[in-house]
Amino acid sequence: MDEKKKSNKGLFLALLFSVAALGVALVLCATIGKGFGASNNSSSKENYISAEKVQRQVKKILNLDEVKTVYDAQYQSTVKTRLEAMKKDYVCTFEEPLFVMNPFGTNVTGMYVYFKTSEAVNVEYTVSVADISIPEYTKTLYTDEDGNVVKKHEGQIIGLIQGKINTVTMRLYSDDGKFVGENTFKFDVPDYGTIKETELKVTNKQDSKKLSDGLFVIYGYDRRNTNEPKHMLFYDNDGVIRAEIPLAVTNGDVNMEFIDGKMFYACTDSSYALVNQLGQVESIYNTEGYTTHHDFDYDKENKRVLILATKKKSKSKQDIILSLNMSTGGIEEVIDFGNLMPDIKKGAVITADAPDREKIDWVHFNSIQVINGKHLILSSRELSSIIRINNYYTMPKIGYIISDSKIWEGTKYSSLVLKKKGTFTSQAGQHSVNYVTDASLKNGQYYLTFFNNNYAQRLSYPDFDWSFIKGAGTQNKDVDNSYYYKYLVDEKKGTYKLVEKVKVPYSSIVSNVQEYNGNRVICSGTAGVFGEYDKDGKLISKFKTKVTSLIYRVQKETMDGYWFN
Template sequence: MYEKKKSSKGLLIALLISVAALGIALVLCATIGSGFGKSKSSIKDESYIASELIQKQVMKSLNTDEVKTVYDEAYQSAVQAKLDELKEAYACSFKEPLFVMNPYGTNVTGLYVYFETKEATNVEYTVSADDVSIPDFTRTLYTDDEGNATKHHEGQIIGLMQGMTNTVTIRLYNKDSEFIGENTFSFDVPDYGTIKEEQLKVTNKQDSKKLSDGLFVIYGYDRRNEKEPKHMLFYDNDGFIRAEVPLNVTYGDVNLEIIDGKMFYACTDSSYALVNCAGQAETIYKTTGYTTHHDFDYDKENDRMIVLATKKKSKTKQDIILSLNLSSGNIEEVIDFGDLMPDIEKGAVISKDSPDQEEVDWVHFNSVQVINGKHLILSSRELSSIIRINNYYTMPKIAYIISDPEIWKGTKYSSLVLNKKGNFTSHAGQHSVNYVTDKSLKNGQYYLTFFNNNYAQRLSYPNFNWSFIKGAGTQNKDAKNSYYYKYLVDEKKGTYELVEKIKVPYSSIVSNAQEYEGNRIICSGKAGIFSEYDSNGKLISKYKMKVESLTYRVMKETMEGYWFN
């Protein structure tokens, strides 16, 4: 375990909380030269407002001497009230912005910025670390979904490096994208001791121009290593850490959604946060009576989040589908999968090899996709099956199953299995099934992309014979490889065929695959490796993590519409 280093500045004192390092509420009011054009700040110690001042005031207003979690609406509102006081107290102009390091506790190195301009402008910034080997990080500050110029500038500057002096250059452009002026500020950011890998090991890097834009988001970094903080990590294409969101999650930190300029993600095993672009967790949604796991997907048509869950005090696990109403916060159990396959659930047992000896893990859903606000695509690891549910909210019914037919042979569900078109090895133990449409496809056709773990295990049916899937890994023997699979599904013909396959490092469990801006992002979680491939399956760049156990998933996100325009 790496040790937490001391700050190089006596005024900078990290506040630790139960969810991870909250970081420092460091408020800076810079004194710089007047006028637009190029100028550089001369931030001095006396211009710091002590970091602990805001925290003490917040805790005093809440009548508490301990912050158990920042994911609390009362705590977030109290922080906002203090920020509003600061905005009133200072000029908060382009010459003298208000800077606050991680005031809400939701992004350890997220630098909150607020200032006003006389004319509507857009803001671009560049973060430069004092280590010249670290590339500059340039982005545009988020204003709204359309990227409109504004007089009011409030958000987070992303990309600062821990334990270094970071230079931040802010540039203004008018609504016609004409340059107006820039100012530069310097910040000594402490090493909070929360990041094990400032830079990931990057290998096989080909033409960097082939890499897609965005940040790699690591979910469940070194999961099962109890010494490792629970956090959602954001790395750039060069493998450098650019943001860190602290969490207190065991199984649910495997996704995020950007909804109307706010980020939705799991913050505990039974709650979700909706966080605005400035970093304030405006709403905390609780799934009382259930723990959540593995995945969720936004049903835009109905403004609901569809969540994979386990009912507390149940004899089974990971077999419930919840609907979370984002407007009211109400949750509703829309599917108990045991109602759709009661005989399969009834025949399942708790194996002696199962990590959980209290609940039967008979279906183990690990991903969900919403189609047109009506239907669901579910991935079941335990059944090595991809299952479509029609009319999930009104009258859920199994529409079809994609799997090797041997899995369902002799059951009443065998007629639901689509016909395999072509000669290829069936998937086993798959993860992260994604629904992908294409205008060139015919009606009733679409793609399903996923990580084929190539791992044959069904602990709830320990005597199940997997010999029909040749070369698959087992509990006693690893396979040579896992794969990225892309199926073309034709519902009218009742078929599916393998149209794309990429051989990747083997991972028996966890892992994911994502089709992103024409490339493929693929994570082999057990191996601690993720990579980006082009559309022809050629490796562009590989990233290796120093994990003791595994990493759950890695996806790529532009983060536009939240941090950036």
């Protein structure tokens, strides 16, 4: 048997016995090449392994009746072992790369690719389909954190479209940017039935070139629709889906962090995954005894993740702060807000309108930010308050509260409310508070940006009088707008001031804002829309989804240093 036949047959057999993700297929594509650096515009017939056939092999290899989740250490290690065997046993060149569709099950259309070149190069690729409404998508394959040229190329090709024949053209460039050669491959990607909208409706109000580079990440797409798969969705500036991370969550699909170059996110309601650039889950962290919700933030100084949580055995909800030690995997309850504000919790009740009739939702935290590894900024929807906690890990204490002062009148916390500087309406039912620093600010000053829902509700205190919040929506009446708010906080003076306000579509609950590369990304969740605005608050592009309920949040990420160089 000649070497080429041996290579192709061996790879095919190896793929048969490799582990694949649920609902996806493995793909081997061998091209007719002309040697390293040659241009090739044709491709040979692809070999496909069906999802059903691969799943049968998965169950046989692992001796399982069914694969319940890809977020399993044994599952992930088995896939890694098979990939390493294929890489070692068979020659993978630029002419005949090894392609595997989503082997680890963490990116539905992420195409794993591996090959070697005789000289160190970078790899740029373009994904295109025969659909004029879907533009080409061009990126540079990730190599390492510094983007160095390499001889071994291993990563994920991002941007493939389900239900289409995808043409992928890979181009090689030397360290000085000189073009070396290219090769073209075609992949007939199945429709896995997981994406409702390949393309979002996009309305451009300004020059779309003003959009920042990156992918919009949608969290909680149609969250309350039980028929909708749970996933994080990545859309480009044209509103085209480019990646999908499957999850098994209820309220935890709210955020992602990059920790030491790896992606960290909630994969279930009580566990988190740390995933490398290839899509392999390297670690799974459990929060036994607690369910997580709404948000988390990485404390880089102490290598901890601070998590909003609910104690399963508690009669109250969404009032616990957990600390996850990334080194040991251990969790620790660092704050029980029932101990910090016992009188407020004691006065709360469960009303007929409460979504949970078993637990009291008296504070309802929806965002958390770590400051200098010592302090926290928390957003409480139920109290329409932004609360700072000092020394969160050693001796937690309320540092201040930002809200309309009338919310805290007659309580022992009224002296902690910062003074409003200027004439404006304070926030009502806010979400997604972000701590933003600026070198031009004085000591003790910083910005807080957030989505002001402009929604006055406090279900745990049903008789609370909200009449002092003028123009806000209520449970019985929607209003026209919510707002992007930016406060300047001066801790030394004990004041907060509204310095930026952008009118956005109304959303009574959920939603978020993000300052990103000079622009503002703003999601109005119940309206199912998000947009990118310039620094002056002018809409650049608006993206409309077809959700039946809501989207939870949208943030933008370049994904450089992870999927791309």
